[in-house]
Amino acid sequence: xxxxxxxxxxxxxxVIVKAAAAEEKTAGGIIIPDTAKEKPQRGVVxxxxxxxxxxxxxxxxxxxxxxxxxxxxEIAVEGQDLLIMRESDILAIV
Amino acid sequence: xxxxxxxxxxxxxxVIVKAAAAEEKTAGGIIIPDTAKEKPQRGVVxxxxxxxxxxxxxxxxxxxxxxxxxxxxEIAVEGQDLLIMRESDILAIV
Amino acid sequence: xxxxxxxxxxxxxxVIVKAAAAEEKTAGGIIIPDTAKEKPQRGVVxxxxxxxxxxxxxxxxxxxxxxxxxxxxEIAVEGQDLLIMRESDILAIV
Amino acid sequence: xxxxxxxxxxxxxxVIVKAAAAEEKTAGGIIIPDTAKEKPQRGVVxxxxxxxxxxxxxxxxxxxxxxxxxxxxEIAVEGQDLLIMRESDILAIV
Amino acid sequence: xxxxxxxxxxxxxxVIVKAAAAEEKTAGGIIIPDTAKEKPQRGVVxxxxxxxxxxxxxxxxxxxxxxxxxxxxEIAVEGQDLLIMRESDILAIV
Amino acid sequence: xxxxxxxxxxxxxxVIVKAAAAEEKTAGGIIIPDTAKEKPQRGVVxxxxxxxxxxxxxxxxxxxxxxxxxxxxEIAVEGQDLLIMRESDILAIV
Amino acid sequence: xxxxxxxxxxxxxxVIVKAAAAEEKTAGGIIIPDTAKEKPQRGVVxxxxxxxxxxxxxxxxxxxxxxxxxxxxEIAVEGQDLLIMRESDILAIV
Numbered sequence: 001x002x003x004x005x006x007x008x009x010x011x012x013x014x015v016i017v018k019a020a021a022a023e024e025k026t027a028g029g030i031i032i033p034d035t036a037k038e039k040p041q042r043g044v045v046x047x048x049x050x051x052x053x054x055x056x057x058x059x060x061x062x063x064x065x066x067x068x069x070x071x072x073x074e075i076a077v078e079g080q081d082l083l084i085m086r087e088s089d090i091l092a093i094v
Numbered sequence: 095x096x097x098x099x100x101x102x103x104x105x106x107x108x109v110i111v112k113a114a115a116a117e118e119k120t121a122g123g124i125i126i127p128d129t130a131k132e133k134p135q136r137g138v139v140x141x142x143x144x145x146x147x148x149x150x151x152x153x154x155x156x157x158x159x160x161x162x163x164x165x166x167x168e169i170a171v172e173g174q175d176l177l178i179m180r181e182s183d184i185l186a187i188v
Numbered sequence: 189x190x191x192x193x194x195x196x197x198x199x200x201x202x203v204i205v206k207a208a209a210a211e212e213k214t215a216g217g218i219i220i221p222d223t224a225k226e227k228p229q230r231g232v233v234x235x236x237x238x239x240x241x242x243x244x245x246x247x248x249x250x251x252x253x254x255x256x257x258x259x260x261x262e263i264a265v266e267g268q269d270l271l272i273m274r275e276s277d278i279l280a281i282v
Numbered sequence: 283x284x285x286x287x288x289x290x291x292x293x294x295x296x297v298i299v300k301a302a303a304a305e306e307k308t309a310g311g312i313i314i315p316d317t318a319k320e321k322p323q324r325g326v327v328x329x330x331x332x333x334x335x336x337x338x339x340x341x342x343x344x345x346x347x348x349x350x351x352x353x354x355x356e357i358a359v360e361g362q363d364l365l366i367m368r369e370s371d372i373l374a375i376v
Numbered sequence: 377x378x379x380x381x382x383x384x385x386x387x388x389x390x391v392i393v394k395a396a397a398a399e400e401k402t403a404g405g406i407i408i409p410d411t412a413k414e415k416p417q418r419g420v421v422x423x424x425x426x427x428x429x430x431x432x433x434x435x436x437x438x439x440x441x442x443x444x445x446x447x448x449x450e451i452a453v454e455g456q457d458l459l460i461m462r463e464s465d466i467l468a469i470v
Numbered sequence: 471x472x473x474x475x476x477x478x479x480x481x482x483x484x485v486i487v488k489a490a491a492a493e494e495k496t497a498g499g500i501i502i503p504d505t506a507k508e509k510p511q512r513g514v515v516x517x518x519x520x521x522x523x524x525x526x527x528x529x530x531x532x533x534x535x536x537x538x539x540x541x542x543x544e545i546a547v548e549g550q551d552l553l554i555m556r557e558s559d560i561l562a563i564v
Numbered sequence: 565x566x567x568x569x570x571x572x573x574x575x576x577x578x579v580i581v582k583a584a585a586a587e588e589k590t591a592g593g594i595i596i597p598d599t600a601k602e603k604p605q606r607g608v609v610x611x612x613x614x615x616x617x618x619x620x621x622x623x624x625x626x627x628x629x630x631x632x633x634x635x636x637x638e639i640a641v642e643g644q645d646l647l648i649m650r651e652s653d654i655l656a657i658v
Contacts, residue, residue: 009657562574
């Protein structure tokens with residue numbers, strides 16, 4: 001889940017997250033077909049803005065974070081599928 | 095209902111709650127089938143954020159709290175089903 | 189309508205109210221069946237939070253209060269059916 | 283339209299108003315049946331709260347006021363039908 | 377369009393406006409039936425509140441003003457049909 | 471597109487704009503029938519308010535401005551069809 | 565994607581963006597018909613306002629930016645199709 005530094009600067013309180021790969025197998029070892037995989041809600045921060053006025057950022061590049069199911073906008077940067085969201089969409093640092 | 099400290103940091107004013115197990119029997123001793131059990135609205139705080147700017151947190155890890163029926167987002171952390179919610183979703187400390 | 193002190197602390201500007209019993213008889217002495225009784229909008233404060241930042245509470249434990257028809261969330265604490273609401277849902281102290 | 287002082291204290295910026303009786307006759311002397319009477323929008327303030335933080339009340343007990351058609355919540359206090367509303371629902375003092 | 381001073385005090389930032397009479401004739405001299413007359417959006421201020429906290433009023437009694445089509449609440453005071461609206465509903469002084 | 475000074479004062483942060491005439495011909499010289507003409511989004515400021523508290527106006531009389539398709543309220547002043555809108559509805563000065 | 569300086573001044577926190585041309589070919593070399601091309605979400609800032617009160621702008625003319633799919637209003641200036649949006653609609657600088 002290592003991510004090279006991206007040449008992209010999120011504005012203000014936004015962060016860019018690389019979603020963790022969805023599970024390929026259930027706990028019991030059954031392979032999950034693509035269509036049944038749940039969209040992951042866990043990822044690694046690959047870029048973070050400089051925060052809002054008087055509110056510095058809490059998360060930083062490299063943090064593994066949890067976020068809501070419908071958080072963020074999908075963007076494609078340098079061939080990678082990423083999510084860009086506001087820090088307020090991030091629930092916790094794991 | 096004891097909970098070991100989780101390796102997770104909720105952001106800002108969020109808290110993570112482990113819901114109390116739903117009642118298995120009515121007051122009169124009748125066993126309640128799974129589908130008829132009400133979703134519990136009581137749980138123990140297992141992790142708490144550091145608060146919002148200028149607003150420290152009131153609840154702390156270990157508090158038993160009441161919360162609204164639809165409060166929080168379900169997350170799975172280290173094999174446990176937990177709820178992550180804002181402190182403002184917590185109604186009272188019991 | 190006496191209420192022993194509850195072992196519960198409402199958060200911030202919330203108060204817990206024990207609703208007055210619904211009237212059993214009309215003014216003219218006719219007994220009202222259960223289904224026709226109006227949900228009461230009057231009760232006694234049994235617990236009160238410590239207020240919001242810079243806004244101390246106005247109501248205190250023991251006050252009889254009026255509140256809107258749909259105010260509050262029903263909770264069961266120590267076998268009693270109570271209502272938990274924000275102070276702003278309380279209309280007046282009687 | 284005289285009103286004895288009520289033993290009730292509206293919270294914050296709320297006022298209690300006794301609505302003026304609806305007109306019984308049209309200007310031309312025709313008696314209006316109950317169902318055709320318009321809900322009055324004029325009444326006398328019988329109790330007033332102490333205002334919001336940093337905003338004292340403008341209306342006081344005894345003022346005759348105009349208010350919007352759907353302003354306030356109906357309450358029954360000491361056998362009288364009254365309206366409780368926020369000062370911001372009051373349009374003018376007549 | 378002269379208006380004697382009314383014995384009514386609008387609260388805070390409200391003003392009372394006497395709408396200009398609707399046009400009786402088109403520019404070409406054709407008489408417009410009552411049902412086809414447009415509700416006027418021009419009137420004279422007959423009473424003004426004392427403003428909101430830290431925001432004195434801009435309009436004053438006697439000003440001819442333009443206002444939005446659906447601005448204000450109709451009230452009847454001393455036999456006149458008037459409109460009571462907030463100053464923010466007034467578009468311009470003519 | 472010259473506009474003589476109007477005898478009208480917009481309130482607060484409002485401006486009055488005279489819309490540019492819709493194009494009569496396409497770039498290729500085809501005459502556009504009235505019903506197919508797009509409502510213009512470009513006009514000249516003919517009057518401007520004095521701004522909101524602590525926020526002076528940026529646009530001034532004579533500026534040619536762009537505004538959103540549905541910005542403003544149509545008013546008729548001294549025989550001219552004009553638009554009155556808030557400064558925040560103006561997108562840019564051309 | 566070079567853009568000559570436009571003679572247009574966006575108001576406050578607005579920026580004008582020239583969208584990048586949509587891709588004409590897929591990664592595999594297949595030509596994409598016009599109707600199947602996705603609206604691009606990447607462009608170059610060609611003009612920027614002076615910011616909101618106490619909030620200077622972060623983006624500047626010449627920055628390549630990413631923005632949400634439905635951000636901005638289409639405008640035509642000096643024969644070019646451009647987008648005008650608020651800085652808060654811009655997700656990141658690439």
